[in-house]
Amino acid sequence: MSTLLRTVHPDDSKPESLRRVLLRTSAGAAVLATLAGAWYIDFAPATLFDGLDEIAALLNRMLPPRLGDPGRVSALAVETLLMAVLGTVLAAVVSVPLAFLAARNTTPHPAIHGAARAVITFCRAMPDLLFAALFVRALGIGVLPGVLALALHSIGMLGKLFADAIEQTDPGPREAVRATGVGYFREMLNSVVPQVIPAWIGAFVYRIDINLRMSVVLGFVGAGGIGFALQDALRGLIYPRALGIVAVILVIIAAMEVLTIVIRRILLTPSRSGPRRDRATRFTFGALAAGTCAAALLVLDIDPWTLFTWPWQSFEVFGRMLPPDFGALGTDLFDAALQTVAIGLVATAIGVVLSVPLGILAAANATPHPVVYWVARAWILAVRAVPELIIAVVFVAALGLGPIAGTCALAIGSIGFLGKLVADAVEEIDPGPLEAVRAVGGGWWKTLFAAVVPQAMPSMIGAGLYLLDVNIRTSTVLGIVGAGGIGYLLFESIRTLNFDIAGAIVIVVFVIVYTIERLSGWIRSLVV
Template structure:
């Protein structure tokens, strides 16, 4: 019997490439796991070597106790300077990211070329580590807070700009369309129809970036940025572990307090994620109705109903100028804006940044940039390439070890997976504590305990991954669809059956994305930890900058940039193929 021909559109042709792409993506993931295992073996990370370092750990504890805290006034000055630098860098990144995101977003970008250029700039800023930017800016502007502010501010565009551009594309187009229908230009459409909706995302992203920049400021202290990081670097160079670890404990407490305060502030101002989403939909709905009413009723400044009446009587009304209503939301936004401006002025004064110094340094920027070109390729094959390979091994090994530790911790920290509220709360507190420790502090401790080299950097990044990945895993599990889980329970499924068949299955794509993000982050972090002797190419980067060998600095930057962009491109493809 002859088979009927397949109906039009029912061909399996489009599905086969999709299946092949998915199979290829899974093969690449398996290869990454194998590469992680190989890296652990090559770096000689094993239980025996860690146990052998136990004596060094005991000796280190004896050398750091009792902790030697500086006088209260001196410590307060360090904390104030650090917070000032971090605040200025975060505000700078948000201020620069908003226009970049508007140009990069599909819904607000004017041309494809402009959108591509803005997206490329975002990727470039994310790919260049802030330590490298700080080294360049120190050459231009000298020592002080300004290079740190510029380095962290520009590098943060890579994260803040991407998140804001994605958020703009997800906004309700109604308010912007209403402004356009009323004759508003592109600037008015963005200011009135886009930014008010984007404000919650701006606040949440800014607070999150502030938390990240606080940890980064400690690392930048090793290249001359002021504050606590510089004091820790000076203490460790002189082997004053009592003072250095006292300052490290101060950073730990400061990071934990910052995370708790920013988290509470986000919840107080924005609500829970689901509540925020629901409230956002309601607010956008009210905004659309209000704008539709204003457009149809002629509620425009300089016109309004009176203007419409004059036009109907033969008068010529003025061109309409759109304006937002002075409601409670707008007043609240202006008040918070005034508070932020006041804090920025205080931070500017505390950081001691000079406008004259900035302008004079900026004038010398072209001549300084010429010192970095052409790159010196003489040491690529003999020294730099093996060290870059070591950096990749550190990142792969730390990602694999971190995932093995973080996934079970994240599961027990998820409210809908943990067996009891006590377990959920305990593991959430553990995640906060681990997240509060900057990887640099962990690297310093492991360098003293295990010695110089890649083992210290790998262990530091693996523990740091627990704080980041565990939180992402827990949040992904809590955001799964509970209706599917309830349906399985109603049919008699047990707790583990519900977890395996519904919860874990829904969260697996998010797990893969989070691990790829962790790998991308660890490549940059492995480079940065090299400045304290934790292995990899970062050590050579710092040495080249200290001896003013900027041609080698350029070579290392280009090598790191190429690897980071390749990994980011691979991650984008894997997320798309496994979707």
């Protein structure tokens, strides 16, 4: 994933002194904004320490974990996995043509390029849980709303990464194919697609991993998956059963993580047998994905025709969000929006402070000892395996309702997310400077600060900005469990069928996420 974050290069024409000034100004503004955010939500380390006893007592009530109905939990676990695969495949099918329209070097017209980019940005800005809640209202409780929510939200990521890959292709092969007189479709198929397939496969496999985590919590709004069972256990205060379900989720996600690593290596590592073997491997993977989708439709009992007719069934609900009513909530809407931004900023700052050292220890080329490496990697995997919404439930139960619980949940989730990106970035640095420092007798600390950190710093800054982008989006839905932010107002308005108010909140969420995304992209362009 770290390579996906380094698609923007600094403008060499920009004076270096101006870039340094802009970076220092941005860093100072970020610190001030974080401190202001912590003040706004009354977040203080002492508050968290005071709640440690409550957290320990809650965890004690969860032990020992148990499963009340293993058969039902197993069926819901399979349902969750199939939802993730089907949603990702549907998103990829839509994202391919959308990416060609959104890429500057393949779009047929600038207006189409702008429209395609707007669709991609909208899908990325809207949380998957929001899509799921709206689809449940329109289509009813079940797995179909969950699959559609995962697909639409995934278009935001896959469409962007697919389009970025197209824009980075070599124009030479395309010009050669065009010289033969073929049409637009053949030109794209024969010259562009072969160049972007490796990047597309990497993004697709990584997205399956993300969607599996997302699909776990869709049951909180009635959109299928193992979240159904987890929500039942939490509502009934049956904490040992809840912990048992979380353990099942942990095993599924850990297994999926290992599987995705294996798949990426098989598909993206050139075979010694030549291109023919590579094509056969990719064809086999494509056939496996198609077969899994067919099995998913059968097991999940989804009529394939509904994958095409859902817009007509959803127009009535989505249409009721217009025109939006910005006045009904008054200043509460503004306060909730600021609270959401504050939660994202503070959680990101905490995550950066805790995850950067952990990520360095989890890098094979920088860790001081193999045991430290495996402990750090295991911790990152364990944290990443539990969705932030579930962590938020624990903190709400222990610390009470409010933004502090949401901030703590996001901060812990950030450790796993950013720790992995930092570890991957460190492992990809040039080994030459490390060997040079070690050759002159430099110890671990000297090697770290003289050779590792300077090389990995641009990628770590880019990953930190990407984490802020992700945390702002995630913080918009934590309110569903009472963890502060604008999410509480949003899901409450949907629950009470006040869709015009929900429409206003959706617009505010979009503006927040889009603004943060553009600001992060600008800062990233200065350093990455």
